[in-house]
Amino acid sequence: MSGKLRVSLTSKLLKYARVDVPFCAEDFGLDHAFDLISYADPQSFYHVLDEPSSQFKLPQADTDDSAEENQLQMCRSVEVYADDGCGTTITALAAGQLQVQVVGRFCPVVNEPYMMGRIACVSLLSSLYTMGVSGQSVLMQLTISRKLTELQRDVFLPLMVRGFEDCCKEADVKISGQQVERSRWLSIGGVALGFYDTSKKFIVQEHAVPGDVLVLTKPLGTHEAVSAFGRLQEPKTRAKILRHISEQAVGEAYRQAIKSMGLLNRVNSFLMNIYNAHAATAIGEYGFMQHAEALARRQQENVSFCITNIPVIAGMQLISKRLVKGLSPEISGGLLICMPLEQALPFIDQFKEAVGYQPWIVGSVKSGRKTVYISKDARIISQFPDNCIIELDE
């Protein structure tokens, strides 16, 4: 039922165990029709969200859950809002320590096994980072699809695991073990733990006040870029994409998305503690607006978030109308952070120094009814090179 996976990376595999080397299925004699993402559970978020009709809603926190007598309260520990598809719990241990636990498994969303391992790890740890907690240990969890061929297993799994491991190492998180199971679908993720001394400050995610600014640390459009790149390979959908944007531009957007999704949100966690963040959330599969709305709802003060800037992966605004409304799902997105303006400026400087690019001030916190709205004169920020624009679909 469960076991341990010990796999070796041949030098051929090692070549692809890097962020900057796109995976090449042909190199292993693998058929494109059975790419990594074909083993994703079709019930998983990104697939569902691909259909514009579906009303996939972020569950609201039960505020007035009148616990019936004899009802099993499954998590007897303090539970916090889990707004990123990850179950997050905080448990008071003996000796004044808080254990912050996040749980998440991720089906393949890109056809690059190494990057998929990284993306899963980044997504998982983000839930810790939104609370300003650094990860300490991860129990890796893998489900291996029974439908994988032996060749696919030998190529996909070592690379996925290595991607996950490399990312843990980068995050200074120890891997405390591994659970492997056979399943219908392929997934990778796990249980990540962080610890917090109760004597220290804890980012409780509900202290935004009017005057705060909203900082977003990764551009939107990851899912749109991955999806557009996939549709380019399909003869049926290829022409439709190319009506709006060049093949080269999609390729560039895809590589930018891959890089962004594989980037840890760790530095945020560190800087948020220094620069007095009032609240934060990770942007994930529910899309920018839903995550922002969930964050607004849980604030103690009556505040609303006014969005004035929408940073997107270059070109993606040309092919997706929902993206510029903040409605596209994101894969392993950045953090949305509420903090005082005077703290945001040094935060942005230090972030840039550590990560290499500048995060965006995307809006501000105003008095309001715990809602989020996009300002009428909001700007779309995109460093898209002009010569790649072909035509706008109005």
Add this chain to the structure above:
Amino acid sequence: MSGKLRVSLTSKLLKYARVDVPFCAEDFGLDHAFDLISYADPQSFYHVLDEPSSQFKLPQADTDDSAEENQLQMCRSVEVYADDGCGTTITALAAGQLQVQVVGRFCPVVNEPYMMGRIACVSLLSSLYTMGVSGQSVLMQLTISRKLTELQRDVFLPLMVRGFEDCCKEADVKISGQQVERSRWLSIGGVALGFYDTSKKFIVQEHAVPGDVLVLTKPLGTHEAVSAFGRLQEPKTRAKILRHISEQAVGEAYRQAIKSMGLLNRVNSFLMNIYNAHAATAIGEYGFMQHAEALARRQQENVSFCITNIPVIAGMQLISKRLVKGLSPEISGGLLICMPLEQALPFIDQFKEAVGYQPWIVGSVKSGRKTVYISKDARIISQFPDNCIIELDE
């Protein structure tokens, strides 16, 4: 793929959420042919071990594992011997803390859902207790068999979960969350964590010296009792059992086994720290001898274990020849502890005071070649009432 289970216990179910009330399937209109254990993975330990031909061996610790270059070392943290079917790892966290993690899932071995939840919890936590570590938090993991009917789900799951929860509460372990998955088979277990300050003593399990005594904290024969009780219900096997032992005696042995399997090994952990235990292991599915042998092999000094007493659940020695050789699998067995004689005596006294019965000195540690042998004049200890013995099968 995963989710949270929120189930309620009706008053009818609550009646069976107790150690001392045997589960009654008829009370819920459930068919005996589809008892809880029929949803156990047939590949799981107890089933395999039921066949005397199978050579199910406890894996030996890789001592000279010449790690090939580029080989994925799945657990980069320090790994300890996992001798009870649970994966145990020790991870050095920041700030001088050690995280002890045990992972285990258990398929139904008894037809009592509440007790099965308890047994899974006891088995899981035992792995922490062998190291003298107290449990702090548990992530509960459930796999729900797709073959369960709705009625079975509504009866089995709430009781199993409640049993697990009650046991956690008793052990003062917080439940930090829950992972639920659909699967072919039913199982319950999870990931348990304990923490150890590196400045404190840690029971490293390898310091037995000649002169130590061996203490066993639960009698052997749990699996034999459960199995005999099951065979009594089958017309085919019933007669064979009754040739050796009365129905009443099997029933008593079964209730004793149930009670024993549901008993936490927690007090051991506490007392082992006080009374200077040199090494310990939990007795589980590989049976007494294999677990003892694994413990002997890992000792630093050249010692052997000489077994002079074999405490068994009353009557089980009459129906199982392998039991008295220490070869029967055990379910949620006790701890086998090496400690100085002068420490064992107060240990036994305090154990009795806390738990209600006296653990057994089952042998002694001698100079030797890291083996285990049963002394020629070893005694079988059984409080079996004479009038229940029917016939010995010689």
